[in-house]
Amino acid sequence: MNDTILITGGAGFIGSNFILQWLRSEAASVVNLDKLTYAGNPRNLSSVERHPRYVFVRGDICDAALISDVLDQHRPRAIVHFAAESHVDRSIKGPAEFIRTNIEGTFGLLECVRAYWGNLSPADRERFRFLHISTDEVYGTLTPTEPPFSETTAYAPNSPYSASKAASDHLVRAYHHTYGLPTLTTNCSNNYGPFQFPEKLIPLMIHNALQGNPLPVYGDGQNVRDWLYVEDHCDAIREVLAKGRPGETYNVGGNSERKNIDVVRTICEILDEVVASSPGVPHGQLITYVKDRPGHDRRYAISAEKLRAELGWVPKTRFEDGIRRTVLWYLENEAWVRDVVSGEYQHWVDLQYGGARD
Numbered sequence: 001m002n003d004t005i006l007i008t009g010g011a012g013f014i015g016s017n018f019i020l021q022w023l024r025s026e027a028a029s030v031v032n033l034d035k036l037t038y039a040g041n042p043r044n045l046s047s048v049e050r051h052p053r054y055v056f057v058r059g060d061i062c063d064a065a066l067i068s069d070v071l072d073q074h075r076p077r078a079i080v081h082f083a084a085e086s087h088v089d090r091s092i093k094g095p096a097e098f099i100r101t102n103i104e105g106t107f108g109l110l111e112c113v114r115a116y117w118g119n120l121s122p123a124d125r126e127r128f129r130f131l132h133i134s135t136d137e138v139y140g141t142l143t144p145t146e147p148p149f150s151e152t153t154a155y156a157p158n159s160p161y162s163a164s165k166a167a168s169d170h171l172v173r174a175y176h177h178t179y180g181l182p183t184l185t186t187n188c189s190n191n192y193g194p195f196q197f198p199e200k201l202i203p204l205m206i207h208n209a210l211q212g213n214p215l216p217v218y219g220d221g222q223n224v225r226d227w228l229y230v231e232d233h234c235d236a237i238r239e240v241l242a243k244g245r246p247g248e249t250y251n252v253g254g255n256s257e258r259k260n261i262d263v264v265r266t267i268c269e270i271l272d273e274v275v276a277s278s279p280g281v282p283h284g285q286l287i288t289y290v291k292d293r294p295g296h297d298r299r300y301a302i303s304a305e306k307l308r309a310e311l312g313w314v315p316k317t318r319f320e321d322g323i324r325r326t327v328l329w330y331l332e333n334e335a336w337v338r339d340v341v342s343g344e345y346q347h348w349v350d351l352q353y354g355g356a357r358d
């Protein structure tokens with residue numbers, strides 16, 4: 001075993017931010033195994049594609065032979081498992097891929113890792129970590145006055161996406177409890193920042209506003225999410241990997257609960273200020289209430305107190321700063337957006353919003 005870490009799903013939004021941060025901050029090499037679904041974009045990592053400590057392997061976490069080969073060849077001391085289908089609306093339209101990747105894929109990966117880990121020396125077995133990246137959505141929904149989710153909140157997933165993530169969390173837990181695999185799980189709230197695919201609320205609204213297209217707000221726009229700047233999430237993952245206690249789960253959150261309509265209005269205000277030439281000015285006029293998401297969770301809020309108390313992590317970025325930085329990133333990276341807003345993505349936009357736009 002060496003110092004290398006293996007990332008799954010590193011060409012996606014959080015994974016690519018994590019790899020870029022890792023190569024800036026840590027000395028060990030990274031192997032990125034990614035299937036490159038519609039959500040995986042190698043351009044996110046073009047700045048490091050020739051980095052001496054970065055290796056990319058195109059592959060599916062469901063491919064056991066490939067995973068075993070990668071483990072044997074690179075001998076990683078840790079795995080950070082990001083790979084997943086991640087968009088709730090897609091899970092509602094077509095859950096099968098979520099069951100395959102999020103549940104069967106995590107199971108297959110755990111089986112390969114269990115075999116690899118079992119053959120390590122006792123000292124290497126002790127040092128090894130499997131870090132599973134999960135979501136606050138496994139806890140279900142909150143009323144406006146309920147306390148935030150903690151690590152002991154009962155699981156109550158409401159969408160096919162969150163149910164598939166909950167199932168994967170349970171498998172990870174069982175592999176620790178039954179086989180002693182040194183696992184860690186993080187359950188994080190809504191991330192935002194560079195490289196997020198414009199199917200998710202924040203990049204979708206920025207992109208549509210710049211095109212002068214409607215800003216589709218589901219239902220009454222009063223649903224609440226807790227927002228965490230992606231770099232802060234990546235910091236938290238590195239802390240948990242370095243110092244988390246095997247078998248434990250850690251909640252990660254931004255202490256930034258916002259109603260969706262307020263997030264959208266904030267984006268509009270920033271755009272009004274920084275792109276006066278945009279066809280949508282004033283962008284708030286583009287806000288359009290559309291049919292609600294089926295089973296739409298009303299509120300998420302998360303306590304990251306365990307992570308603060310045990311590992312000293314707190315989010316560094318205020319939402320007002322992070323959202324401005326994010327809007328500016330999308331303005332400065334129009335080529336990246338153009339690249340992803342094509343082909344399959346366009347098909348998804350037609351499927352999801354076609355009716356609402358007519």
Ligand code: NAD
Nearest residue numbers: 009011012013014035036037039040060061083084086191
């Ligand atoms: P994303 O959809 O942007 O990226 C997912 C990546 O996984 C893509 O690169 C894709 O190509 C890859 N992938 C998908 N199926 C694969 C397979 N079968 N084999 C190999 N690679 C595959 O997702 P994200 O937003 O970066 O989320 C990453 C992880 O973090 C997910 O597990 C998600 O559940 C979790 N999470 C996300 C958020 C958020 O706000 N985005 C919050 C909490 C937790």
Ligand code: DAU
Nearest residue numbers: 086087088135136137189190199200201216217218223260
């Ligand atoms: O809470 C963590 C989760 O956050 C992650 O596990 C998921 O992978 C990630 O996609 C995200 O899930 P959400 O469903 O909260 O994110 P999304 O960006 O899809 O939606 C955020 C809120 O905005 C939600 O209440 C639905 C609403 N929304 C979304 C879209 C795409 C709209 O009102 N209009 C839209 O067009």
